[in-house]
Each structure stands twice: as C-alpha cells, then as structure tokens.
Amino acid sequence: MILYTALPLELILEGYEEFSPKYEEIKKDGQLLLIEPISFNRGKIVRLISSNPQDYMNPSLQPGEIIGITD
Numbered sequence: 701m702i703l704y705t706a707l708p709l710e711l712i713l714e715g716y717e718e719f720s721p722k723y724e725e726i727k728k729d730g731q732l733l734l735i736e737p738i739s740f741n742r743g744k745i746v747r748l749i750s751s752n753p754q755d756y757m758n759p760s761l762q763p764g765e766i767i768g769i770t771d
Contacts, residue, residue: 734746738766
C-alpha cells in the first residue's frame with residue numbers, strides 16, 4: 701500500500717501499537733456475524749460470514765450497524 705501524504709509518518713501511525721480491538725463471533729437470526737462489542741448488550745457488526753449472496757443485501761446486517769447481542 702502506498703500512502704501519499706504531506707503529514708509525517710509518525711503522525712499518521714500515532715496510536716497504531718495500542719489499537720487492539722476485541723471481536724466475537726455470534727449467531728443472530730441464523731446469520732454468523734463477527735462483531736465488536738461496544739457495551740454490555742450491544743455490538744457493531746464488523747463482518748457477515750455467509751455463503752448466501754442475498755444475506756449481503758440485508759441492510760440490517762451491513763458492517764457498521766449496531767445490533768443487540770443478547771439471546
């Protein structure tokens with residue numbers, strides 16, 4: 701990857717070493733999702749894991765959506 705910028709590299713990569721997200725795989729409504737928990741019962745979808753192309757058209761399963769993760 702090439703990054704064209706006038707900013708110093710130290711400024712661009714500041715905090716990179718400390719960034720370590722915690723991901724969990726959950727099954728919600730029959731779909732396998734990779735989420736990043738953001739509170740006790742909510743999480744942000746990072747990835748949908750499915751072999752069905754129609755699942756990727758569902759707007760409620762798109763990456764970045766906040767969902768409830770309680771059973």
